[in-house]
Amino acid sequence: MDAVRVTGVALRNFRCYARAEARLAPGLTVVVGANGAGKSNLLEALYFGCTGRSSRTSSERELVRFGERVARVSVDVEAPDGGHRLEVGFEPGEAKVMRVDGAKVDSLARVDVRPLVSVFMPDRLDLVKGPPALRRAHLDRFVAALWPARGDTRQRYSRALAQRNALVARVRAGAASPSLLDTWDVELARAGIALMAVRGEALTSLSEPFSQLAAQLGLSGEARLGYRPRSRAATADELRAELRERREEDLARGFTTHGPHRDDLELAREGRPLRAYGSQGQQRAALLALLFAERELLAARGRPPLMLLDDVMSELDFPRRERLIELLRSGGQAVVAATEPEHVPGCGDPDVALLTVAEGAIAAREQVSA
Amino acid sequence: MSSLSPPVNRLITELSRLPGVGQRTAQRLAFHILRLPPEEALPLAEAIREVKEKVGQCEVCFNLAVGPRCRICEDERRDPSLICVVEEPSDILPIERTNEFNGRYHVLGGALSPIDGVDPEDIRIPELLERVAAGGVREVVVATNSTTTGEATALYIAEQMRERSPNVAVTRLASGLPVGADLEYADEITLGRALRARREL
Numbered sequence: 001m002d003a004v005r006v007t008g009v010a011l012r013n014f015r016c017y018a019r020a021e022a023r024l025a026p027g028l029t030v031v032v033g034a035n036g037a038g039k040s041n042l043l044e045a046l047y048f049g050c051t052g053r054s055s056r057t058s059s060e061r062e063l064v065r066f067g068e069r070v071a072r073v074s075v076d077v078e079a080p081d082g083g084h085r086l087e088v089g090f091e092p093g094e095a096k097v098m099r100v101d102g103a104k105v106d107s108l109a110r111v112d113v114r115p116l117v118s119v120f121m122p123d124r125l126d127l128v129k130g131p132p133a134l135r136r137a138h139l140d141r142f143v144a145a146l147w148p149a150r151g152d153t154r155q156r157y158s159r160a161l162a163q164r165n166a167l168v169a170r171v172r173a174g175a176a177s178p179s180l181l182d183t184w185d186v187e188l189a190r191a192g193i194a195l196m197a198v199r200g201e202a203l204t205s206l207s208e209p210f211s212q213l214a215a216q217l218g219l220s221g222e223a224r225l226g227y228r229p230r231s232r233a234a235t236a237d238e239l240r241a242e243l244r245e246r247r248e249e250d251l252a253r254g255f256t257t258h259g260p261h262r263d264d265l266e267l268a269r270e271g272r273p274l275r276a277y278g279s280q281g282q283q284r285a286a287l288l289a290l291l292f293a294e295r296e297l298l299a300a301r302g303r304p305p306l307m308l309l310d311d312v313m314s315e316l317d318f319p320r321r322e323r324l325i326e327l328l329r330s331g332g333q334a335v336v337a338a339t340e341p342e343h344v345p346g347c348g349d350p351d352v353a354l355l356t357v358a359e360g361a362i363a364a365r366e367q368v369s370a
Numbered sequence: 371m372s373s374l375s376p377p378v379n380r381l382i383t384e385l386s387r388l389p390g391v392g393q394r395t396a397q398r399l400a401f402h403i404l405r406l407p408p409e410e411a412l413p414l415a416e417a418i419r420e421v422k423e424k425v426g427q428c429e430v431c432f433n434l435a436v437g438p439r440c441r442i443c444e445d446e447r448r449d450p451s452l453i454c455v456v457e458e459p460s461d462i463l464p465i466e467r468t469n470e471f472n473g474r475y476h477v478l479g480g481a482l483s484p485i486d487g488v489d490p491e492d493i494r495i496p497e498l499l500e501r502v503a504a505g506g507v508r509e510v511v512v513a514t515n516s517t518t519t520g521e522a523t524a525l526y527i528a529e530q531m532r533e534r535s536p537n538v539a540v541t542r543l544a545s546g547l548p549v550g551a552d553l554e555y556a557d558e559i560t561l562g563r564a565l566r567a568r569r570e571l
Contacts, residue, residue: 149562159518167484
């Protein structure tokens with residue numbers, strides 16, 4: 001699969017935008033505007049148009065411009081086989097309508113001409129400091145992007161887990177025989193070992209680039225990315241035996257207490273988890289390092305993600321800004337939002353697109369030729 | 371809805387209970403049926419009545435049957451020592467079309483699913499175990515779906531058979547690439563599975 005890049009985006013009644021369009025550069029695009037001008041909304045629209053999902057956690061209802069009924073985003077992409085258009089329409093209470101070149105699709109996830117997207121925005125720091133479930137979900141999405149053939153590993157485990165939990169509840173209520181757990185333990189253990197294997201492999205490949213990038217992006221001291229599996233089992237049989245040992249506890253508590261649904265990945269500095277001991281700045285650097293490490297691996301497989309970076313520049317000192325922009329321009333496509341153009345070194349370069357947002361409008365600033 | 375008369379509403383409600391039919395489609399079908407002349411609409415009702423009156427379950431394998439046994443169980447040329455276990459009667463059709471299978475079937479009528487409260491006794495697993503224990507069976511081919519519930523059902527059957535009829539072989543359908551299909555068009559999951567289960571040439 002070859003790289004897919006975004007050439008343009010069009011918004012209709014999306015957040016603060018009634019109607020707006022923008023063209024992206026093949027490499028770096030810089031979005032400049034005052035706070036509240038709509039920079040984040042433009043980045044979110046790109047994410048929405050490429051994935052069919054919102055990049056923020058808030059209610060999707062708010063995606064629709066106040067007083068309007070339907071929000072629409074269309075994204076033009078350039079793939080090796082030519083241009084394509086992805087469209088996502090959203091009306092609260094209705095199923096989203098997604099199209100590729102005018103033809104309806106159920107999901108954009110399996111669409112080949114869709115660019116992968118990687119987002120940095122301040123509320124994503126939850127990935128570092130929030131609960132393990134966020135990190136597991138992020139890791140599993142990365143696994144699916146990196147190895148599409150293993151994309152169902154997590155779903156298979158989740159389905160088996162839901163069934164086993166339902167069975168635990170029924171056994172507890174005396175509605176089913178405990179011996180039935182033998183079968184579901186085998187199914188859960190098989191799916192669980194597969195999930196642990198892909199997670200472990202992904203983290204092993206990420207750990208070295210992560211440590212290097214963390215150092216470059218301002219995380220002093222030795223930074224490490226590690227897998228913290230709940231189970232030490234190496235085979236499905238071992239995991240099944242572990243589940244068997246904990247059966248009484250599971251039945252007492254009413255759910256499956258052991259297995260990769262309780263895994264974590266740890267971002268640590270000097271041997272201490274950043275989740276608990278990191279400053280805001282250290283957590284930010286770690287998140288950036290993780291996203292760039294992921295980009296490195298995806299790029300090696302021919303699918304560098306579109307990087308969307310919101311509100312990161314103002315928090316970095318000048319050398320870090322330079323390093324970050326250098327990384328972004330080293331390959332792949334990126335959109336960076338900043339309050340001041342001065343925060344983005346090199347934003348005046350001719351190969352960089354500079355967009356100015358204000359009052360729900362997006363303007364491409366004329367490049368000043370030297 | 372309330373502007374329609376009760377018989378029309380009833381038709382729409384009944385149609386919307388069919389799998390894959392939502393409220394909108396049910397309405398469209400109902401209005402289509404209303405437009406049909408009686409001699410075209412009533413055969414549908416008659417066909418439903420007839421199928422419910424005449425078609426039952428085979429007493430041996432629980433396939434659809436007109437009479438006590440299905441056509442496959444009545445066919446003396448089919449090998450009774452080989453049993454293929456499927457979830458639904460509709461799963462028999464594709465296997466029959468291969469012309470590769472000359473054994474008999476056993477239709478479970480579903481798959482194990484604790485979420486839906488489906489236990490082994492709720493599908494025809496006890497009947498399968500009895501049927502095999504009665505003797506004359508050398509192999510059971512488990513052809514349940516390649517889903518979580520289908521796999522668990524296969525595992526359960528295999529465990530039970532090992533305990534009760536250890537001399538009977540239990541096999542599972544392989545999963546892999548559709549024949550004649552270009553690799554290019556295979557979905558990643560299937561292709562990935564086929565890669566992992568590759569064999570030496």
